[in-house]
Amino acid sequence: MPLITHSPDLDNALVNPTTWADELGLHRQFEWLRENDPVRWLTPDGFDPFWSITKYSDIKAIAGNKKLFINDPRPTLGPKGLQEMVEAVTGRKHLIRSLVQMDDPDHMAYRRLTQGWFMGQQLRLLQARVDELAKQSVDRLLALGNTCDFVKDVAIWYPLRVIMEILGVPAEDEALMLKLTQELFGSTDPDNQRSFAQEDFLQVVADFDDYFDRLTAARRRQPTDDVASLIANAKFGDDPLPRLEINGYYTIIATAGHDTTSASTAGGLLALMNNPAQMHKLVNNLDSLMPTAIDEMIRWVSPVRHFMRTATQDFPLRNKTISSGESVILWYASGNRDQDIFEAPFDFRVDRQATKHLAFGFGGHVCLGQHLARMEMSALYRELLTRVTDIELAGEPQYIQSTFVGGLKSLPIRYRPK
Numbered sequence: 001m002p003l004i005t006h007s008p009d010l011d012n013a014l015v016n017p018t019t020w021a022d023e024l025g026l027h028r029q030f031e032w033l034r035e036n037d038p039v040r041w042l043t044p045d046g047f048d049p050f051w052s053i054t055k056y057s058d059i060k061a062i063a064g065n066k067k068l069f070i071n072d073p074r075p076t077l078g079p080k081g082l083q084e085m086v087e088a089v090t091g092r093k094h095l096i097r098s099l100v101q102m103d104d105p106d107h108m109a110y111r112r113l114t115q116g117w118f119m120g121q122q123l124r125l126l127q128a129r130v131d132e133l134a135k136q137s138v139d140r141l142l143a144l145g146n147t148c149d150f151v152k153d154v155a156i157w158y159p160l161r162v163i164m165e166i167l168g169v170p171a172e173d174e175a176l177m178l179k180l181t182q183e184l185f186g187s188t189d190p191d192n193q194r195s196f197a198q199e200d201f202l203q204v205v206a207d208f209d210d211y212f213d214r215l216t217a218a219r220r221r222q223p224t225d226d227v228a229s230l231i232a233n234a235k236f237g238d239d240p241l242p243r244l245e246i247n248g249y250y251t252i253i254a255t256a257g258h259d260t261t262s263a264s265t266a267g268g269l270l271a272l273m274n275n276p277a278q279m280h281k282l283v284n285n286l287d288s289l290m291p292t293a294i295d296e297m298i299r300w301v302s303p304v305r306h307f308m309r310t311a312t313q314d315f316p317l318r319n320k321t322i323s324s325g326e327s328v329i330l331w332y333a334s335g336n337r338d339q340d341i342f343e344a345p346f347d348f349r350v351d352r353q354a355t356k357h358l359a360f361g362f363g364g365h366v367c368l369g370q371h372l373a374r375m376e377m378s379a380l381y382r383e384l385l386t387r388v389t390d391i392e393l394a395g396e397p398q399y400i401q402s403t404f405v406g407g408l409k410s411l412p413i414r415y416r417p418k
């Protein structure tokens with residue numbers, strides 16, 4: 001993609017899912033924006049206008065101020081008229097109402113319900129099972145011979161299984177969950193979408209709802225020790241959670257919990273293959289370098305391309321003013337290549353201290369599953385790099401066309417057992 005420096009082409013390119021399948025071109029574009037117009041008013045065709053935020057410190061300042069910048073009514077990029085269409089079809093304001101659509105006090109109350117599951121002691125209890133699933137994933141890779149598509153054969157299935165076990169979705173329903181997630185997140189990719197019709201998008205949510213209504217009924221009849229039982233039986237005072245919020249909760253966990261992690265895992269492997277000296281360094285220092293390598297992979301990939309916020313008051317930023325009621329888009333992938341923060345940001349370094357990256361967001365909505373994601377990726381890489389060697393690219397990698405959650409959709413590799 002050639003560098004674009006003028007409107008409306010630049011504005012339209014940034015919201016065009018095909019741009020996001022050209023990682024290098026996109027990063028060049030963001031580099032230009034960081035240097036020349038870090039707080040830029042965009043007016044792309046078919047979208048309500050918004051501010052584009054590309055510098056690390058600006059993203060952090062906005063995401064860190066939950067009062068001044070709220071998530072509702074525009075947490076992510078959607079075409080003009082979507083909101084009205086949802087209201088006309090469903091008779092309610094939200095199609096989905098999950099943590100990312102909420103602001104305080106609801107956000108805090110709902111987040112508290114499950115956050116214990118994703119940190120500390122509870123997470124440590126999951127370690128043995130995660131290790132087991134990582135082992136099975138590498139068994140599967142080796143059983144496939146000397147070549148596979150690392151995304152389609154390994155990376156998507158492993159985090160999917162982990163999160164579905166935590167949520168309480170049985171293995172036989174995983175394929176359905178994967179399909180629905182890809183249709184929801186990657187609805188703009190020709191391989192993932194049902195069609196371009198917005199009605200089809202509504203139908204994806206209706207399919208999630210159907211499935212999750214049955215899950216709630218089952219867990220109310222007979223609670224188990226999974227997160228679905230916790231959500232289905234939770235009460236605020238004497239009241240159970242409303243259906244919209246219950247299904248929103250399942251949906252955010254079921255979707256945010258795997259596509260992101262698989263994209264980081266696959267993108268991390270591509271970065272290692274493209275940087276053999278870094279691969280060598282990691283393989284020879286697995287224990288000491290694993291934590292930094294995993295965060296570097298997540299910084300490098302930044303699979304969640306953006307979230308949005310809306311200002312509740314005027315907010316001066318650099319030489320502009322974001323007025324109350326205006327929305328901003330936080331381009332995490334751009335912040336994570338900001339040279340004011342990361343030395344040589346376009347170098348992939350397994351020993352970089354990259355934990356301050358913004359790939360998990362920042363502030364009150366910071367990723368609930370960040371520790372789980374790191375645990376899963378470390379377990380898989382430990383298993384992979386101790387049992388498999390000479391991993392190299394065996395074909396052209398392909399990227400998902402999505403402005404929301406993206407990354408590789410195909411990564412052909414060649415390898416041999418150690």
Ligand code: HEM
Nearest residue numbers: 099100256257260261264304360361362365367368369373
């Ligand atoms: C490498 C993998 C992952 C990445 C890059 C990632 C990224 C993100 C980002 C950028 C946000 C929004 C933060 C913000 O608005 O400030 C988020 C929120 C969230 N993530 Fe993740 N995520 C990952 C894995 C997971 C996993 C494994 C789970 C499993 C439960 C998860 C669950 C959530 C939830 C529930 C939220 C909403 C939090 C809130 O609004 O309070 N994520 N994630």
